[in-house]
Each structure stands twice: as C-alpha cells, then as structure tokens.
Amino acid sequence: MRNTRRRHPLAWLLAACLLAGAGAPGAVPAPVREPQTPEPPAQEQSLAAVDAYLEDQLAAMGIPGAALVVVSNGRQVHAAAFGRADASGRPMSIRTPVLLASTSKSLTAIAVLQQVEAGRLALDEPVLTYLPWFRLRDPRYPSITVRHLLHQSSGLSTAGSTAFEAFDSEAPGALEQGVRDLAGVGLTGPPGESFSYSNANYNILGLLVQTVSGQPFGEYMREHVFTPLDMEHSHTDRAAARADGLATGHTLWFGASWHETATPAPAAGTPSIRMYASAQDLGQELTALLEGGRYRDRRLLGQESVETMLAPAIAVDESKDYAMAWFARPLQEAADPSLPPEAVQLPRLLEHQGEWGNTHTYKAMVPASGLGVALVINGNDPSAPSRLKELDYNVLRILHGQAPQPVREQEDWLQRSGWALALVLLLAELASLALSLVLLVRKPAAVTGRSRLLYLWAAAALALDGLLVWLCLVHAPARFAVDLAVFVRQLPDVGVTLLPALALAVLWPLPRTIWLLARARRQALLSRE
Numbered sequence: 001m002r003n004t005r006r007r008h009p010l011a012w013l014l015a016a017c018l019l020a021g022a023g024a025p026g027a028v029p030a031p032v033r034e035p036q037t038p039e040p041p042a043q044e045q046s047l048a049a050v051d052a053y054l055e056d057q058l059a060a061m062g063i064p065g066a067a068l069v070v071v072s073n074g075r076q077v078h079a080a081a082f083g084r085a086d087a088s089g090r091p092m093s094i095r096t097p098v099l100l101a102s103t104s105k106s107l108t109a110i111a112v113l114q115q116v117e118a119g120r121l122a123l124d125e126p127v128l129t130y131l132p133w134f135r136l137r138d139p140r141y142p143s144i145t146v147r148h149l150l151h152q153s154s155g156l157s158t159a160g161s162t163a164f165e166a167f168d169s170e171a172p173g174a175l176e177q178g179v180r181d182l183a184g185v186g187l188t189g190p191p192g193e194s195f196s197y198s199n200a201n202y203n204i205l206g207l208l209v210q211t212v213s214g215q216p217f218g219e220y221m222r223e224h225v226f227t228p229l230d231m232e233h234s235h236t237d238r239a240a241a242r243a244d245g246l247a248t249g250h251t252l253w254f255g256a257s258w259h260e261t262a263t264p265a266p267a268a269g270t271p272s273i274r275m276y277a278s279a280q281d282l283g284q285e286l287t288a289l290l291e292g293g294r295y296r297d298r299r300l301l302g303q304e305s306v307e308t309m310l311a312p313a314i315a316v317d318e319s320k321d322y323a324m325a326w327f328a329r330p331l332q333e334a335a336d337p338s339l340p341p342e343a344v345q346l347p348r349l350l351e352h353q354g355e356w357g358n359t360h361t362y363k364a365m366v367p368a369s370g371l372g373v374a375l376v377i378n379g380n381d382p383s384a385p386s387r388l389k390e391l392d393y394n395v396l397r398i399l400h401g402q403a404p405q406p407v408r409e410q411e412d413w414l415q416r417s418g419w420a421l422a423l424v425l426l427l428a429e430l431a432s433l434a435l436s437l438v439l440l441v442r443k444p445a446a447v448t449g450r451s452r453l454l455y456l457w458a459a460a461a462l463a464l465d466g467l468l469v470w471l472c473l474v475h476a477p478a479r480f481a482v483d484l485a486v487f488v489r490q491l492p493d494v495g496v497t498l499l500p501a502l503a504l505a506v507l508w509p510l511p512r513t514i515w516l517l518a519r520a521r522r523q524a525l526l527s528r529e
Contacts, residue, residue: 047078050398057391057407058082062258063379064250065092069283070399071372074291076283085378086248087260097233097241097276098376099249099265101354103361104275105202107285109150109325110225111209113305116146120212123147123308130208134179138187146208148191149201150324151313155187156198158481170238170267175217178268179207195314195322199272202325206271217270228298229288231281238264241276249358250379253493254419258379261492263357273356279376286365286372310350310367326350331366333396349396353389357382357490362392371399382491383418386410414479418491422498425468429504432461436512440519458516465505472502 047070058066065083069076079094115121123146127134135141140155148154171177179200188196210217218236226234235241251261265274277285284295289310293301301309312321312328320329330346347368354361360377373395381387387407394404409416439457477484488495 043072043077046399046401050078050395051080053394053398053404054080054391055082057394061387061407062252063377063388064258065096065247065379066375066377067092067094067096067098067279068395069094069279069374071283071287071290071370071374073370074287076280076287079280079283081279085245090245092247092378093278094280095233095245095278096247096378097235097244097278098247098361098378099241099354099356099359100275100277100282100361100376101265101273101356101359102199103282103352103354103363104271104273105325106289106352106363107221107225107275107277108202108206108209108271109309110285110301111221112146112150112205113301113309113324114224115209115212117302117305121146121208123150127204127208130211131179131204134204135183136187137184140187140190144191146205149205152195152197152201152322153192153314154198154201155189155191155193155196156182156185156200157188157196158198172216174267175203175207175210175270178266179204195316199269202272203269209271221275225300226281228300229281229284229295231277231284233278234281235276236270236274238267238274238276246276247359247376247378249356251358251492252379252381252383255381255383255416261358263489263492265356273354277376279374282361282363282374282376283372286363286374290365290367290370290372310365312348323350326352326365331396331400333393333402334400336402351392353392355382355385356380357492360385360388362389364392364396373399383416383493384409419493419497422494422501425471426497426501426504428464429468429501429508432464433504433508436461436508436516440512440515452520455517455520458513458520461512461516462509465509468501468505472498 050068050070054066054068057063063083065081065085067081068079070078081092081094081096083092084090085092085096112121116123121130125146126142127144127146127149128142136144136156138155144154182200182204185200188194206217209220213220215223221236225231233244235244238246248260249263250258251263253259267274288295288300289306292303293299293306309324310326310328312323314322316322316327320327322328328348328350331349332346333349334346335341335344347366349364349366351362351364358378358380360380362373362375364373365371375392375395377388377391386409390405390407394407397404414421435457439453472484476487480487482490488499
C-alpha cells in the first residue's frame with residue numbers, strides 16, 4: 001500500500017511514454033490486423049501509471065482521499081491509498097471503510113442468490129409469496145418477481161421511490177417500514193418489460209433475505225457474506241463503521257471548496273445504498289465473483305449462481321445492459337484508437353458506480369481477463385458527478401494500455417450551477433420582501449394616485465413566488481428524479497439558499513397580498529377624495 005506522495009512530473013511522462021511506445025516516431029507501420037481481443041494489461045507499468053494519474057487528478061480537483069485495489073487471476077496485485085480520511089489528517093488506507101452507496105447492491109445480490117441456492121427463494125416466484133402484505137399503488141404489482149427486482153425491471157422508478165432517502169431512522173424496523181411505505185407508489189410499466197432503476201428494488205430484496213433467513217439483514221450479511229470473504233472492514237451499521245475508522249464524506253460546495261458534510265444514508269436503504277466497506281474488502285468480493293463464487297478455500301456461491309448473477313438480461317440503452325446489480329457493456333476503454341472499431345473484439349465489462357452526496361465508489365470486472373478494480377473516494381461533487389466517473393474510466397484505460405482522456409463535466413447548466421440559481425432566487429425573494437415593505441410602510445399620502453402600482457406589484461410578487469414554488473416542488477423533482485428533501489440533502493450548497501427562498505415564497509405571499517390589496521384599496525379611496 002502507498003500513501004499520497006507528490007510525484008515528479010517526469011515520472012508521469014515516463015509512464016505515458018512507456019504506454020505509448022508502439023506509436024513512437026520511426027516505428028514500423030502496423031500491418032492490417034484481424035479482429036482480436038485486447039491483450040491483458042502490462043501490469044507493473046500500467047499500475048505505476050494509474051497511481052501517478054490518480055495522484056495528479058486528486059490534487060488537481062482537491063479531492064480529500066481515495067483508495068484503489070486491483071485484482072487479477074484470483075489475487076490482489078496492487079493496492080494504493082491517497083490523501084486523508086478526515087479533517088484530522090488521518091491518512092486514507094485501503095482498509096478504511098467508506099459509504100458505498102449503490103455499490104452496496106452487488107453484496108445484496110449475493111445474499112439473495114445464496115437464499116435461492118438454499119431453496120428459500122425462487123427467482124421467478126412473486127414477491128407476494130414471501131411478503132403477503134406487500135402492496136403498491138398499481139394493479140400490476142402482484143406479478144413482480146424476485147428476478148424482476150434483481151434486474152431492475154419491476155417497474156418501480158427512481159422518481160417514485162426515493163422519499164426514504166430524506167429520513168435518518170436507525171430503528172430496527174426501518175427496512176420493513178421503508179418497504180411498507182411503497183404502498184402509495186405506482187409503476188412506470190408492466191413488470192419485466194423494461195429497465196427502470198430504483199433503490200427500492202434492492203431494499204425489497206434485502207427484506208426478502210431477512211424474512212426467509214430469519215435473521216436481521218445486517219446480521220445475515222455479516223455472517224454469510226462479509227465473514228466468508230474476510231471483509232473485516234465492512235459493515236451495515238453506521239456506528240460500527242465509525243468505530244472502525246469510517247472515512248468522513250466531503251462535498252464540493254459552490255463548485256469551489258471541499259467541506260466535510262454529514263449526509264447520512266438511511267437504515268431503510270441498507271440493502272441498496274447503506275453498506276460500508278474498504279477498497280481491500282471490495283477487492284475480495286471481486287476476487288470471489290471472478291473465481292466463480294469461491295474465495296480461498298470457501299465457497300460463497302455456486303458457479304451457476306455467479307453466471308446467473310453476471311449475465312446481461314435487460315437493455316438499459318443501445319450500448320449497455322443490466323445483469324443482477326451489475327451494468328454490462330463492451331470495454332471501450334481497451335480499444336486502441338489507432339484501429340477501426342470493427343478491427344477489435346472488446347471483452348465484456350461489468351461495473352457499478354456508487355454516488356452519494358459525499359462519497360463516490362466504483363467496482364469493475366473483466367471476466368475474460370480476470371481483472372477487477374475497486375476505487376473508493378471519500379468525496380463527491382453532486383453538481384458534476386461525471387468528473388469522478390471519468391476517473392473510473394481513465395483507470396480502466398490506463399490499465400489496458402491506453403492514454404487517459406480529459407476529464408469533462410457532462411451535466412447541464414441547471415445541475416452544474418444550481419447553487420447559483422438558488423442564490424439568485426433567494427436574492428430576488430429578499431428584494432421582493434424589501435420592496436413590499438417599503439410600499440407598505442410609506443404614508444398613504446406618499447403614494448396617492450398609485451393604487452395601480454400596488455396591484456401590479458402584488459401580481460409580480462406572486463408570479464415570482466409561483467415560479468420558485470414550481471421550480472422546487474415540480475420541475476427539480478421531475479428533472480432529477482428525486483424528492484425535494486433528498487435533492488437539498490445531496491446538494492447542501494443549493495439547500496442553504498434554496499430553502500430560505502422557498503420559505504419566503506410559501507409563507508410571505510398571503511399576508512403580503514392581503515396587505516398590498518388593502519393598501520391599494522385605501523389609496524384608491526384617497527385618490528377619489
């Protein structure tokens with residue numbers, strides 16, 4: 001393991017030159033090649049280049065800390081840690097737990113398939129078989145099966161099932177209550193027909209494991225998943241993770257500075273977004289899956305179950321499919337840009353990213369070469385998460401002998417500059433408040449003959465309030481597929497200005513309008529005298 005150490009620019013240049021040696025001046029032109037599978041990475045050389053790249057990028061972005069583990073052919077071949085785990089300056093380590101967010105899902109999928117192997121669950125059996133009380137606000141819900149949940153094809157959507165993320169209950173029954181609260185949620189389409197990502201799918205799966213095993217979900221994971229994999233720094237409980245040195249999450253505020261940010265994930269989402277693990281522990285999970293379900297001398301899952309888990313089953317878009325807790329696509333990062341696309345047969349990449357307001361995690365596997373990558377970062381930029389995703393992809397590029405691509409923001413202006421828009425709206429509301437007070441406290445004689453101005457101002461102020469309420473309660477939740485409470489929790493720099501503006505837009509209009517109209521009526525009467 002290595003801690004952060006500033007590397008001389010020549011080290012990066014040397015690594016880049018080594019990677020690009022085939023294209024050096026004077027080289028013999030490459031012959032026309034038949035379609036081929038890219039060669040396995042040149043390990044020592046590419047691993048050094050990955051470290052140099054991550055050090056430079058984390059320093060350039062100001063990201064507090066990160067840890068990386070690479071596994072190949074059943075063993076860990078590389079581990080590196082960079083930066084700090086918290087404000088005290090404690091060094092980040094490959095054994096430091098980090099909130100996983102959505103990369104928790106693959107661990108839950110392992111638990112589900114263990115119960116399938118045990119005969120307690122069946123993939124094509126309806127959820128109602130195991131949870132007779134399960135309800136949704138849609139007549140099609142009885143046909144949702146365990147397989148639909150695993151493949152994110154139940155019809156539940158992100159937009160309709162994120163309310164639980166705004167609450168922070170640690171009650172023992174939080175998981176079950178979160179599933180019961182779905183009774184008012186509808187479906188986007190018939191179960192099994194199309195992909196629709198929702199954390200609720202995996203929360204239901206976690207409750208199924210808890211129900212059929214007779215063990216609390218966290219206890220089950222510790223006994224049947226973490227322990228067999230020697231995942232000594234993995235937890236489902238926040239208090240246990242903190243006692244084990246949990247890395248503090250950081251959020252980029254106003255696009256400029258990183259701050260420690262308390263954005264706790266709720267216990268109701270433990271199976272989908274609320275597990276904690278170190279980079280080293282994630283590497284051990286990847287090793288087991290790449291080895292057909294075996295870790296060292298222990299069998300976690302049968303080979304057939306692993307194949308079922310990793311088999312692409314439903315289309316996400318034209319280039320990507322979904323398996324069980326894994327996105328599947330061709331490994332474009334291995335493609336040699338000097339060759340035409342039809343000349344390269346790309347292996348399949350299985351990957352998943354975990355995005356929370358203050359952490360970013362990434363897991364990837366290339367079964368054809370036995371390569372696995374786990375990257376954890378104790379910070380995130382919710383206004384532009386694509387920047388950290390590009391780090392993930394560039395790690396893959398370097399490991400496969402390709403040059404990294406520039407890191408670019410792909411989010412639209414509303415997401416990138418939401419904090420600025422929220423600030424403008426707050427200033428507009430404050431200006432509206434000030435002007436209204438000026439008009440209302442002036443002596444009647446000072447505005448004689450201006451009753452029309454008061455009517456116009458009342459209408460304009462109401463229009464501003466209506467716009468803000470529409471943006472907060474209608475447009476933003478639909479645009480980002482989350483409830484407002486979740487939105488401001490994940491984007492605290494937006495929340496500190498948006499919530500006061502919204503409060504003014506909701507609480508002030510009625511008394512202001514009554515007061516303005518009363519003053520306008522009085523002015524009209526005065527003007528007639």
